[in-house]
Amino acid sequence: MPITVDQLARFVELFAERLAAEKENLTRLDSAIGDADHGINMDRGFQAVLGKLPEISSDSAGGLFKGVGMTLVSTVGGASGPLYGTFFLRAGGALGDTTDVTAEQLAAALRAGLEGVIQRGKAELDDKTMVDALSPAVDAFDRSLDGSLPNALAAAASAAAAGRDRVTPLVARKGRASYLGERSAGHQDPGATSTTIMIEALRDALQPGA
């Protein structure tokens, strides 16, 4: 069964709700190795997205995601604004005018979003960034497409969480955490954490009956 634009809007709402709930936790993680604003910034951006949702709601999946991306670029600032903004802009570009999104189209959109994030942030795997959660999630989704959509999304969410936890012991090589050198090792990455929340929100919003 194809994914509707309403379901994707529900994903955006669910991600916003969970960012609001996790705001302090994300900021606490960022205090340890960054500058203590990740939760605050993501919440500010997604509250702006929620406020604009009636405006940016679109008949097309691409229109919705592009609206989300533009809002994030214009309201978040920091590194998260351009990175999450680029993710949604590129994913929206891949979805185009589609109204009923197939699992394959969603896979292509997630892949385009990931490539945009890598291009904008110039981060690679093991740099200890959001890419370490997003990249394995997109790969796992691709690999699981043969089965049901809920299973593929579950695999993507598990892979994101595993990626997030896998880089905790590493030394950060990008973003503000890289300034700490060895001291960044052992701390969970805030960006990989918010990305895992995003993929989990996608999984939960697209469950049958959700």
Added chain:
Amino acid sequence: MKKLINAPDKVVDEALAGMAAAHPDLIRIESPNIVVRKDAPRKGKVGIISGGGSGHEPMHGGFVGLGMLDAAAPGAVFTSPVPDQMLAATKAVNGGAGVLHIVKNYTGDVMNFDLASELAQGEGIEVASVVIADDVAVKDSLYTAGRRGVGGTVLAEKIVGGAAEGGADLATAKALVEKVQDNVRSMGMALTSCTVPAAGKPTFEIADDEMEIGIGIHGEPGRQRMKLASADEITEMLATPILDDGPFSKGDSVLVFVNGMGGTPLIELYVVFNKLAAILKDRGMTIGRSLVGNYITSLEMAGCSITLLKLDDELTRHWDAPVRTAALRWGI
């Protein structure tokens, strides 16, 4: 949290409104939250803009005015501004001779300025950018975000502002900032943490007998936590890596900038300067120019940073050029 604020989410807006009320002869505030020189755009003059998170006052808004910046884009506290702000600032100061973006090397600042630069060029405005990365506490490597932009930014903004006021074109202005970047090094330390208003509690915990060496300007921890040392020892710890890393040698004239992080009194900054002067004398260098005070801060953090810039006649001339801003004024 004990702060002189009304509400955490109103701090930046209310401070900007206060600046506009205090300095109507120098600046105006435009939407979306940019500080613009009162008489901008000036026809035929290269526009100089910078931007970054708030919480570093007087940088950058306090440096807007004659002989320094034409506009500044302040983001949320410690968060880079959004591209809309840099785009609006670029348009507001474009007098037809192009606009120079001075960007501090932080991942977010670089990405947001890049986006703004693409958008401005799409609208037909010539834009050049220079990234300032002068903090020797950060290991420079192809595989990291690279050095942070700190105290050298203040000096670059003053020097290029003086040159642009004197009629330098965009290429010359860009080359001048690159020259400052090549010849400037900084390092900072903290005695206390600071509290981002929206976070409500200090960014890191630090005991009364501890200090952080190699901090940035966002309340982030430094490279090393140590037992508190004397001002002379701390000055050595900051000056030595700067002098070893930079292009400094015997006989050089240097601009010596001792900066407070926001919560350290001037009397202590002069104690630091005293030791620094002795260190430079030992190395056979002369203090060509000096700047002491709170110019690039980290909210209420106690601590200091040291910045050294190797001077030549060109840099000295533009440093001495008249400046009239909220935070720096001389020669006029």
